[in-house]
Amino acid sequence: xxxxxxxxxxxxxxxxxxxxxxxxxxxxxxxxxxxxxxxxxxxxxxxxxxxxxxxxxxxxxxxxxxxxxxxxxxxxxxxxxxxxxxxxxxxxxxxxxxxxxxxxxxxxxxxxxxxxxxxxxxxxxxxxxxxxxxxxxxxxxxxxxxxxxxxxxxxxxxxxx
Amino acid sequence: xxxxxxxxxxxxxxxxxxxxxxxxxxxxxxxxxxxxxxxxxxxxxxxxxxxxxxxxxxxxxxxxxxxxxxxxxxxxxxxxxxxxxxxxxxxxxxxxxxxxxxxxxxxxxxxxxxxxxxxxxxxxxxxxxxxxxxxxxxxxxxxxxxxxxxxxxxxxxxxxxxxxxxxxxxxxxxxxxxxxxxxxxxxxxxxxxxxxxxxxxxxxxxxxxxxxxxxxxxxxxxxxxxxxxxxxxxxxxxxxxxxxxxxxxxxxxxxxxxxxxxxxxxxxxxxxxxxxxxxxxxxxxxxxxxxxxxxxxxxxxxxxxxxxxxxxxxxxxxxxxxxxxxxxxxxxxxxxxxxxxxxxxxxxxxxxxxxxxxxxxxxxxxxxxxxxxxxxxxxxxxxxxxxxxxxxxxxxxxxxxxxxxxxxxxx
Numbered sequence: 162x163x164x165x166x167x168x169x170x171x172x173x174x175x176x177x178x179x180x181x182x183x184x185x186x187x188x189x190x191x192x193x194x195x196x197x198x199x200x201x202x203x204x205x206x207x208x209x210x211x212x213x214x215x216x217x218x219x220x221x222x223x224x225x226x227x228x229x230x231x232x233x234x235x236x237x238x239x240x241x242x243x244x245x246x247x248x249x250x251x252x253x254x255x256x257x258x259x260x261x262x263x264x265x266x267x268x269x270x271x272x273x274x275x276x277x278x279x280x281x282x283x284x285x286x287x288x289x290x291x292x293x294x295x296x297x298x299x300x301x302x303x304x305x306x307x308x309x310x311x312x313x314x315x316x317x318x319x320x321x322x
Numbered sequence: 323x324x325x326x327x328x329x330x331x332x333x334x335x336x337x338x339x340x341x342x343x344x345x346x347x348x349x350x351x352x353x354x355x356x357x358x359x360x361x362x363x364x365x366x367x368x369x370x371x372x373x374x375x376x377x378x379x380x381x382x383x384x385x386x387x388x389x390x391x392x393x394x395x396x397x398x399x400x401x402x403x404x405x406x407x408x409x410x411x412x413x414x415x416x417x418x419x420x421x422x423x424x425x426x427x428x429x430x431x432x433x434x435x436x437x438x439x440x441x442x443x444x445x446x447x448x449x450x451x452x453x454x455x456x457x458x459x460x461x462x463x464x465x466x467x468x469x470x471x472x473x474x475x476x477x478x479x480x481x482x483x484x485x486x487x488x489x490x491x492x493x494x495x496x497x498x499x500x501x502x503x504x505x506x507x508x509x510x511x512x513x514x515x516x517x518x519x520x521x522x523x524x525x526x527x528x529x530x531x532x533x534x535x536x537x538x539x540x541x542x543x544x545x546x547x548x549x550x551x552x553x554x555x556x557x558x559x560x561x562x563x564x565x566x567x568x569x570x571x572x573x574x575x576x577x578x579x580x581x582x583x584x585x586x587x588x589x590x591x592x593x594x595x596x597x598x599x600x601x602x603x604x605x606x607x608x609x610x611x612x613x614x615x616x617x618x619x620x621x622x623x624x625x626x627x628x629x630x631x632x633x634x635x636x637x638x639x640x641x642x643x644x645x646x647x648x649x650x651x652x653x654x655x656x657x658x659x660x661x662x663x664x665x666x667x668x669x670x671x672x673x674x675x676x677x678x679x680x681x682x683x684x685x686x687x688x689x690x691x692x693x694x695x696x697x698x699x700x701x702x703x704x705x706x707x708x709x710x711x712x713x714x715x716x717x718x719x720x721x722x723x724x725x726x727x728x729x730x731x732x733x
Contacts, residue, residue, distance in 0.1 A: 254516035256386040264470040273472055280587065282517040306468045308711040312629070312695065315729045320631040320639075 237261050243296030246289050254281070260301065267298040374553050377405045383474045387411040387516060387524075388553065392479035394726065395628035397644065400681065401454060401546060402482040409553045410459050410480065412588065413524025416512035416573050421557045426494075426541070430508070430578035434499025441557060445543065447497070448489035453538045454678040455563030456483040456646040457570055458618050460594050463722025466712055469604045471719020478623060478726060483644065483679045486561045488542030491577075492535045500531075500579055507534040508584030509560050509571030526586025527594065528578075529562055529569050533616070538563055538677050541574065563677025564648040566594055566615050566720070589614070596716040603715035612717075617648030619713070620702040621723040622655055622682065629728035635691055639730065642683035645670070645700035654701040655682040659694050659730075662710050668698070691732045699725040 226233075228240045236248060236257035251260060265273065271294050277283035286293060370376060370390060379396055383389040390409040397406060421441060429436040439447070459480035464471050491507070508528035515522040533539060542561045543550065550556045555572030562569045568588065578584065588594060595612035622645035633639060645652040651673065656665040668682040688694055699708040708725045 254386075256384055258382075258384045258386075259474070262383060262475040263472055265472070269469075269472070276592075280590070282515070282519055282522065303468075303470050308468070309724065310466070312727055312729050315630045317630045317632055317731065318628075320627055320633045 239300040241296055241300050243292040246292045247296055250284075250286060250289060250293060254283075260297070264301050264303040265298070266303060267294055269303075270294050270297040270301075374409070374551070375405055380406070380408075381477075381479070383476070387413055388415075389474045391476055392482065394478050394623050394625055394643075394728070396479070396625075397481065397623060398625035398642070402484045403546060404484075404548075404551050404554070407482040407484060407554065408459065408480045410474070410567060411513065411553070412568075413513040413515050414518075415552060416514070419512075419552075419556060419573075424557055424575075426558060426574060427576045428494065428498045428579065429576065431581040432501040432504035433579040434501060437498045439494070441543065444489055444494070444541065444558075448493045450487060451490060451537075451540060452485060452487040453540065453561075453563070453675050454483055454485045454673075455538060455561055456481065456618075456677055456679045457561070457563065457567040458482075458621070458646070460566030460568060460615055460618070460720045461718065463724070464719035466722055466724065467715060467719040468712070469715075471715075471717065473718060480567075481621075481623065481646075483646070484545050485547065486540060486542040487544035487547070488540040488559075488561065490537060491539045491541055491560070492537070494541060494577075495534065495579065498579075501581070503581045504531050504579050505582055506530055506580040506584040508578045508580055508586050508589075509574055510576040510578070510586070511555070511571050512573040512575050523587050525568065525571075525588045526584070527568050527571065527589050528580070528584035528586065529565060530583075530616070533562060533565065533569075538675065564617055566618060568594055583614070592718050594720065595718070596720055597714075600714045601716070605715075607717055615720060617650065618646075619721050619723040620647040620650065620652060620700050620706055620708055621645065622652075622698050622700040622708065623726050624696060624698050624728050627728070627730075629730075631728070632731045632733055633688075635688075635732050639686040639688060639696075640683065641668075641686060641696055641698075642681065643698060643726070644679040645682055645698075646677075646679040647700065647702035649677075650702040650704055651676075652680050652700045653703050656699055656701075657684050657686065658697045658699075659686060659688060661695060662697060665699070688730070688732045694730045694732065695727045696730055697725050697727050 226235060228234070231240050232238070233240055233244060233248070236252060238244060238247060238257050238261060251257065263273070274283065274286070274290065274294070278285070370382060370385070370388060371378060371380070376390065377396055379393055381391050381393065383391055388409050388411045392406050392408045399406070424441045425438050426444060427436065427438045459476060461473050462476050462480035463478060464473060465475035465477050495507070506528050508526055510523055510526050513524050514520065515524045529539070540561050542559050543557060545551065545554055550559055555574065558574040560569070560571040560574050583589070591609035591612035594615050596615060597607045598611055598613040601607055622643055624641055624643040626642045631639070641657065645655050652670065655668040655670050657668055658665045666684070668684040671681040673680045682698070686696070697710065699710070701707040708723050710725050712722060712724050
């Protein structure tokens with residue numbers, strides 16, 4: 162008799178386990194299905210990283226717009242009247258590094274703009290042009306230098322051997 | 323969405339207002355701006371040093387498009403390795419390159435037929451040649467000009483001399499057939515214009531027929547024995563030693579045999595042109611008075627030691643570097659340690675082949691303690707020598723071959 166009862170209990174346990182297993186399988190399958198078909202899962206590590214970065218940057222963006230020591234952090238452009246107009250119109254094709262490298266007077270900056278309009282698809286800047294040219298000529302004006310400048314920024318070091 | 327472009331694409335498809343929200347400031351000044359532009363001043367989110375495997379001393383001049391320069395002391399290797407090779411991009415590099423699908427088409431008014439080769443065809447059909455070729459950006463040294471010249475402000479590092487392997491351009495041209503009226507060969511590449519306009523090439527320059535037919539002008543698929551790195555034109559690039567490096571089209575897809583001087587973007591004035599006759603600094607020059615640069619001028623660079631060396635009195639200073647002269651050969655290199663008053667000869671090696679740079683070296687004794695500058699100047703086989711001050715001013719600041727100087731102290 163005790164033998165029979167044991168057998169019966171074992172069978173019950175087996176059925177119980179089987180049911181649990183089936184339920185677990187169904188739940189897992191359901192989630193797997195969702196993950197594979199319903200979510201547009203990024204296809205590789207690079208895109209996962211890109212998505213995360215894009216999200217992080219979206220949150221960090223306002224900070225990027227800060228001005229520190231007279232420099233607009235995101236672009237490296239000098240703070241000054243017309244900065245917003247320059248950011249809006251001059252950083253769409255190339256980075257602002259191309260601007261901050263260059264020096265010219267009003268005529269020179271105007272010539273560069275005309276060249277980009279004639280050959281590089283830059284749009285008509287309308288009334289913004291004057292604001293932009295004034296900003297550039299004021300903040301990125303030519304410095305006086307001779308036919309050959311002295312050597313500068315030398316980092317002295319002991320020559321070995 | 324795919325890879326790093328996802329964010330750019332997202333922004334490209336958004337309205338100005340949405341972009342404004344994204345960057346945390348409304349775009350109130352973009353009223354003349356057409357749709358599809360992203361006025362966000364956030365650089366491409368990749369670290370060029372990691373992505374392109376660059377030496378940490380390389381200097382980024384521009385991050386969109388990539389313009390990255392080397393430095394004199396980085397260029398000491400006889401053959402410039404990829405991590406020290408300057409990058410001059412004019413547009414957006416191609417992505418997702420499928421080498422098995424890559425083709426090169428030859429066409430143009432002066433081509434006997436239009437013909438397309440796969441990369442495999444090119445490698446199988448024509449003999450391979452390897453040359454060491456000096457490529458220097460026409461604007462190398464621009465930063466020194468006064469009044470300032472427009473463009474990327476290169477210092478001395480936009481020069482490299484790698485070993486290129488490929489097939490001769492003339493072998494391909496002869497296989498296609500060249501008509502008698504051929505004047506120029508123009509190139510087209512897979513890079514895109516910065517404005518995003520797919521029908522506008524970023525750059526399409528070329529070379530006159532005599533240069534296209536030179537033995538050393540090659541369509542290359544290898545740099546320093548390996549596949550060409552992406553930044554240098556993977557998988558196929560025109561390599562034209564001795565000419566401004568902009569003639570060596572990267573990501574090459576098409577060559578046009580023209581019956582006139584090629585008229586692609588950046589062939590026109592003022593790009594890669596200098597005044598036909600000398601002008602005063604700052605003078606305005608009419609487009610028709612600007613001539614296309616062909617051979618680069620004679621020049622040299624002291625690659626060892628790095629500027630700033632301090633040594634103790636009585637010690638010999640060994641210097642070395644490279645000299646090159648475009649279409650010509652360097653016949654002499656001299657150095658001066660007294661600001662150009664007296665000059666002494668350097669030892670000079672022959673080039674490994676035409677258009678390669680040449681090694682020079684010298685052992686110098688410095689007489690007393692103090693501050694010295696070592697200047698080097700090369701002379702070509704036409705008797706032309708590097709000037710000690712800047713050469714003739716030109717509106718775009720090309721061809722600065724003023725002698726290189728390093729600072730040295732004896733203690």
